[in-house]
Amino acid sequence: MLALLAACSQVQPWERGYLAKQEMAWDSDPLERALNDHIFFSKEASSGGNTAAGGGCGCN
Amino acid sequence: MSTNLRHAGFRAMGTYCEIQLYEASRISAKRLVRRLIDEVSRLESKYTRYRDDSFLSEINRSAGNQAGIKIDIETQKLFEHARSCYEQSDGLFDITAGVLRRVWDFSRRKIPDESELEGLLPLIGYEKLNWRDDTLLMPANMEIDFGGIVKEYAADTLATLARELGVRRGLINLGGDFAAIGTQPEDRPWPIGITHPEDSTKMMSHFHLSEGGLASSGDYERSFILEGKRYSHLLNPKTGWPCSGLRAVSVAANLCTVAGSFATIAMLKPEQDAIDWLTDSGLPFVFMDGAGQIGGPGLTDSSY
Amino acid sequence: MKKPASRSLIALSTSALALPGIAEADAPPLTSSLSYKISNYQEDDLSREQVPFGELERYDIDVHQFQFISPLGRDYALFIDANHENMSGASPWFSTAGSNGQPVINMSGASGIYDSRSEVSLGVRYYGARGNIGGAIGYSEENDYRAKYVSMSGSRNFNNDLTTLTVSLSHSDDSIFPSDAERFNRVRHENKQASSVAVSLSQVLNPVASFQTALSLTGQSGYLSDPYKLQDSRPDGKTQIAFSNSLRYFFIKADGALQSDYRYYRDDFGIRSHTLDLSWFQNVTRSFKIVPMLRYYSQSAADFYTNIDDFLKPLSESQSSDYRLSAFGAVSGGLSFVTDFGGWSATLTAERYVANEKYSAFTVAQPSPGLVQFTRLSLGVNYAF
Numbered sequence: 001m002l003a004l005l006a007a008c009s010q011v012q013p014w015e016r017g018y019l020a021k022q023e024m025a026w027d028s029d030p031l032e033r034a035l036n037d038h039i040f041f042s043k044e045a046s047s048g049g050n051t052a053a054g055g056g057c058g059c060n
Numbered sequence: 061m062s063t064n065l066r067h068a069g070f071r072a073m074g075t076y077c078e079i080q081l082y083e084a085s086r087i088s089a090k091r092l093v094r095r096l097i098d099e100v101s102r103l104e105s106k107y108t109r110y111r112d113d114s115f116l117s118e119i120n121r122s123a124g125n126q127a128g129i130k131i132d133i134e135t136q137k138l139f140e141h142a143r144s145c146y147e148q149s150d151g152l153f154d155i156t157a158g159v160l161r162r163v164w165d166f167s168r169r170k171i172p173d174e175s176e177l178e179g180l181l182p183l184i185g186y187e188k189l190n191w192r193d194d195t196l197l198m199p200a201n202m203e204i205d206f207g208g209i210v211k212e213y214a215a216d217t218l219a220t221l222a223r224e225l226g227v228r229r230g231l232i233n234l235g236g237d238f239a240a241i242g243t244q245p246e247d248r249p250w251p252i253g254i255t256h257p258e259d260s261t262k263m264m265s266h267f268h269l270s271e272g273g274l275a276s277s278g279d280y281e282r283s284f285i286l287e288g289k290r291y292s293h294l295l296n297p298k299t300g301w302p303c304s305g306l307r308a309v310s311v312a313a314n315l316c317t318v319a320g321s322f323a324t325i326a327m328l329k330p331e332q333d334a335i336d337w338l339t340d341s342g343l344p345f346v347f348m349d350g351a352g353q354i355g356g357p358g359l360t361d362s363s364y
Numbered sequence: 365m366k367k368p369a370s371r372s373l374i375a376l377s378t379s380a381l382a383l384p385g386i387a388e389a390d391a392p393p394l395t396s397s398l399s400y401k402i403s404n405y406q407e408d409d410l411s412r413e414q415v416p417f418g419e420l421e422r423y424d425i426d427v428h429q430f431q432f433i434s435p436l437g438r439d440y441a442l443f444i445d446a447n448h449e450n451m452s453g454a455s456p457w458f459s460t461a462g463s464n465g466q467p468v469i470n471m472s473g474a475s476g477i478y479d480s481r482s483e484v485s486l487g488v489r490y491y492g493a494r495g496n497i498g499g500a501i502g503y504s505e506e507n508d509y510r511a512k513y514v515s516m517s518g519s520r521n522f523n524n525d526l527t528t529l530t531v532s533l534s535h536s537d538d539s540i541f542p543s544d545a546e547r548f549n550r551v552r553h554e555n556k557q558a559s560s561v562a563v564s565l566s567q568v569l570n571p572v573a574s575f576q577t578a579l580s581l582t583g584q585s586g587y588l589s590d591p592y593k594l595q596d597s598r599p600d601g602k603t604q605i606a607f608s609n610s611l612r613y614f615f616i617k618a619d620g621a622l623q624s625d626y627r628y629y630r631d632d633f634g635i636r637s638h639t640l641d642l643s644w645f646q647n648v649t650r651s652f653k654i655v656p657m658l659r660y661y662s663q664s665a666a667d668f669y670t671n672i673d674d675f676l677k678p679l680s681e682s683q684s685s686d687y688r689l690s691a692f693g694a695v696s697g698g699l700s701f702v703t704d705f706g707g708w709s710a711t712l713t714a715e716r717y718v719a720n721e722k723y724s725a726f727t728v729a730q731p732s733p734g735l736v737q738f739t740r741l742s743l744g745v746n747y748a749f
Binding site for chain 1: 399401403405427429431445447481483504506509511560562566568571572574576578580582604605606608610612614616620621623625627629631633635637639645647653655661663666688689694700711713717719736738740742744
């Protein structure tokens with residue numbers, strides 16, 4: 001893991017233009033993510049993942 | 061969608077500034093330009109040394125105060141960049157060197173004597189600034205200023221703000237410090253002319269800029285010649301005497317702030333050191349040396 | 365600029381990129397933004413084979429989402445979210461054995477169970493020198509359900525902002541008061557709480573790729589059963605864990621980005637699941653992109669799932685015929701068109717989801733007759749000012 005991190009320091013700071021693009025974000029469309037989380041929470045048994053659970057609804 | 065090139069010129073940071081952008085409607089361009097001008101004014105009011113009510117003046121007034129002064133995140137980051145410049149220039153770029161203005165007068169061609177300079181040298185040195193978390197403790201009589209950083213930072217901030225407001229193609233020009241947003245239509249870069257240091261009607265070089273920044277530094281405006289000797293207004297913080305290196309340099313980089321730091325530091329170094337250091341960076345640059353010769357890998361057809 | 369960088373270029377670029385007016389990573393927003401998204405969600409009708417008597421129609425939902433983000437001073441940002449949903453339709457009430465012994469569904473009345481739902485949340489975030497921290501509170505209300513929740517999260521950057529560690533916590537407090545409770549002998553008023561913690565680590569791998577790994581743990585307690593099912597009795601506590609990994613990769617030559625997300629989930633009801641999301645963001649022009657997406661989901665059945673209700677079983681024993689607790693797989697595909705002009709951005713999305721026991725990656729002992737298929741259409745707009 002440490003070796004991987006050391007290799008990662010090869011990214012030069014000014015090379016981050018690509019990483020800053022909207023399509024490279026963890027959440028490119030927050031409302032879409034919220035909608036999907038809500039739909040799948042009410043139609044499937046799984047939830048959670050990368051953030052702590054948010055709001056509640058009577059749909060599950 | 062047809063877009064037109066809109067211009068707006070205004071005065072800020074003590075110089076003529078201009079924003080060019082390709083924008084669909086005149087109304088949104090106007091609103092956009094107003095936002096950008098507001099942001100430049102904010103930075104100017106905060107960091108100008110010409111106003112007593114600026115935050116910079118408040119920082120300088122806190123020199124010698126045991127309680128120190130609390131510094132906000134933006135200013136903290138400017139200090140960090142200033143420190144980076146101090147380290148990369150081996151101490152030649154030093155934001156505490158402003159005290160030398162007390163004994164030099166470039167408009168009246170006044171040269172100080174050695175004793176005056178020696179009295180000031182103990183007040184210079186970035187390493188003398190003390191920090192306790194986000195509080196700055198500045199020793200008495202020291203002074204800082206962000207000249208050489210703020211104008212370039214402002215150009216980059218305006219470019220980022222414009223981009224967030226939806227601008228896809230634009231050019232910010234704050235008195236010769238440029239930040240580009242995208243390119244001109246059909247992927248054409250922004251053509252920038254770099255004025256000849258000695259003859260403002262002539263071009264020293266042309267540069268094509270795409271999505272990045274271009275900054276220039278030169279001693280032609282404020283330097284003077286006395287008894288055959290040239291005195292540059294760029295002073296060496298370690299001796300108090302002017303540097304004698306390049307006469308002018310323009311550098312292009314991914315950010316105007318970075319370009320500006322390279323240009324300013326290069327002006328402070330001895331001529332050959334400056335050229336070697338700039339070459340080593342891989343950035344396009346153009347210079348005029350002490351003998352008036354123009355050179356550098358950034359000439360005419362170069363682009364960033 | 366292909367030449368390897370000098371030490372000076374690295375150092376000066378690093379400090380310049382950290383400046384708030386320029387910083388892309390974890391900086392407070394420079395502009396305000398307003399977003400609105402309207403969606404229509406429609407489930408396919410069931411067939412007569414699945415539902416011998418009663419309504420075949422399932423849910424039809426309209427969703428409105430609003431979000432307002434604004435910088436507050438130089439170092440803070442404000443987040444306001446509001447949602448409203450209108451729903452109509454029916455849902456499975458109980459399952460019995462049909463004429464040939466296969467499970468069949470009996471639907472609830474077409475007047476629908478949930479009519480409308482409104483939700484609002486408010487959050488504030490502080491952006492410091494090395495990270496950020498923030499919290500939010502929220503409230504949602506339906507004619508038979510009320511939820512209050514609070515959450516907090518903080519991020520810290522390391523390694524020149526190449527590595528980010530985020531921790532988040534949340535807690536919610538819900539009340540259920542089913543409609544027609546007396547008439548159908550349902551519980552009158554019950555409560556449920558949930559607490560959750562999540563940790564995630566993001567790492568920039570190279571100029572075009574970044575990776576994130578996250579773990580979340582949630583505990584629920586209280587009334588977890590479905591009051592609208594004739595016989596549905598679930599344990600009064602549930603612990604669940606989810607482990608997810610995400611990749612973002614930009615392909616320079618193609619001018620497109622790949623987003624890949626995988627999640628493994630497990631809880632003590634006996635459910636395990638795999639979720640794989642893949643999206644491809646294709647830039648067509650500077651202001652237009654097309655985004656196809658694909659999702660594969662599969663879950664195992666809950667320990668107490670049965671596809672035919674056993675009304676002789678005492679309520680003290682867990683039992684549910686809720687299709688959402690059965691073993692199944694689901695495949696969904698979608699397409700989005702994203703365009704932007706001036707400070708505006710618009711997104712049109714269409715998605716089709718099909719659940720089927722044949723798609724399951726887990727053993728299906730008792731397939732549910734009530735698996736859902738739906739179509740979703742959304743239009744979103746965003747304005748930065």
